[in-house]
Amino acid sequence: MRLGRLELWPPLLLAPMAGLTHSALRTAILGFGGVGLLSTEMLAAARLPAERPASSPYLVRTAQESPLSYQLLLADDKIIGRVFEALHRLRADAVDLNLGCPAPQVRRAGGGSSLMDDPDRVRRIVAAARKQTSLPLSAKIRLGETLSENGLRDFCRMLADEGIDMLTVHARLRGEPFTRPPRWEWVAKVKQWVDVPVIANGSIDSVDSARACLKITAADGLMIGRAAARQPWVFASIAREVYGVAVPEPDVRxxxxxxxxxxxxxxxxxxxxxxxxxxxxxxxxxxxxxxxxxxxxxxxxxxxxxxxxxxxxxxxxxxxxxxxxxx
Ligand SMILES: Cc1cc2nc3c(=O)[nH]c(=O)nc-3n(C[C@H](O)[C@H](O)[C@H](O)COP(=O)(O)O)c2cc1C
Structure with missing residues (x-):
């Protein structure tokens, strides 16, 4: 699977998770293998240029942690020049825009899922980001506030038209808790609407759920969150069983x-x-x-x-x- 100039194989992606997807967890996952793209936790864009890469818990990384996507939480396009300068300095392999986070403090600051309410602002952000970088650029969304085929389709097409290289869909509405079964069938719809690769996310935690999700969504890849912290070998298991990748059988201790x-x-x-x-x-x-x-x-x-x-x-x-x- 292609993400801009990156070839991702297997197409299994680590989800960005605040407080969890840092260097130590990424290293644990790499120990088992099977992951195609790693992620940082969400990074407050405004603070990024001043963070110290050697000591910031958000930025610390080893050379082995690659390819690594940096997820940005940003609310407007004015600071994008400085933010991408920092990302280039940090040698980000890819950049993801957080358009799905439902946390109230993130929404109040005009970021995360609140951006889906303001497609024009998102269009400006994506266009500005696309101008600043040739790095692969992705976006991560939820399904929206309420189910709306037209609204979601227009939003996804707008992202692709403005130069997003890959779209990850967490298959839940903004207010829906993790205990609710994901709406994978909506990822299948997104897959039909856009030409860029579509990644399915939400409650994929095993070989069986990976297979079930692929069957329903026909997604180009899968993103795994909580299961990666519970069982960092879940990528290796799915890579072997679902994608036929020759990684060793996980030796779990x-x-x-x-x-x-x-x-x-x-x-x-x-x-x-x-x-x-x-x-x-x-x-x-x-x-x-x-x-x-x-x-x-x-x-x-x-x-x-x-x-x-x-x-x-x-x-x-x-x-x-x-x-x-x-x-
Ligand atoms: C502790 C925690 C922190 C999260 N932080 C982020 C984040 O920083 N950015 C983001 O886009 N999503 C975040 N998410 C959502 C996950 O990326 C993912 O979409 C969600 O957990 C569903 O996938 P899963 O069922 O595989 O866990 C977070 C989820 C959890 C549980």
Missing amino acids: LPRLYADFVASLNERFLPERRLGRLKEFTHHFATNYFFGHHLAAKVQASESIEQAWEHAEAFFALNDSERTQQG
């Missing part, structure tokens, strides 16, 4: 995975930035265990990363057997 994750945080993040990220990750990772809520609660209550690690070691000693791990 949860305590080692967790230990490596903690080591990556310690190596790459400033001390005050480590514990919060471990708590975010543990919230998802712990669901691999029947008694994972015990681990999550202990890590949540920890006051240092060392204390969190001690709790995790004690938990693994008691719980790490075949019987106590979930699917």
Whole structure:
């Protein structure tokens, strides 16, 4: 699959997730393989030019973390020149525009899904971005506020006409919670409306759900979010089983995975930035265990990363057997 000048294979993409898709998680995923495009978490565009790449938890990366798409949260086109200068300096492999985030603080600032209410502003942003860069440019959307075929079709076509190279569709309306089944059939509609590659996103967490989603959507690729934090080997499994890619069968050892994750945080993040990220990750990772809520609660209550690690070691000693791990 092509994203501008990048060839993505397999067409399995890591979703941008605030607090989760940083260097440590990306490294865990790469350890298993099967991922075609990595992502940063969303980056506040206005702050980007001043961030320090060596110490910012949003920007820290190793040379192995490639190709890496940088996701921008931006509300207007005025700062785009400076923002893309920074992205070129950072050697972004691709840039994604966040048009779907429903978080109230993001919407109040005029970003995320509020942009879908103002297609003219989005048109200006995309046109300005396209002028500033030859990097692959993508956009990530939800289905909108309410279901509207005409509205969504016009919006998607506008993005493609202005030079977006790939469109990712999180198949839910703005207000819909993750517990609601995704509306994959709407990704199939988008796929028919535009010529650029369309990526399906929403509740893809296994080989079976990947197959089911592809069958319904005929999407050019799949984007995986929460399952990547729970099971960083999910890309390798889908790459092997669905796309026939020759990556090794995942050799999953949860305590080692967790230990490596903690080591990556310690190596790459400033001390005050480590514990919060471990708590975010543990919230998802712990669901691999029947008694994972015990681990999550202990890590949540920890006051240092060392204390969190001690709790995790004690938990693994008691719980790490075949019987106590979930699917
Ligand atoms: C903790 C968390 C943080 C997220 N942060 C972002 C973000 O920064 N940018 C974005 O476009 N979507 C964000 N999302 C949405 C995901 O990218 C994705 O669209 C959503 O989780 C559905 O995919 P999934 O079912 O595979 O998790 C976030 C989701 C979660 C759970």
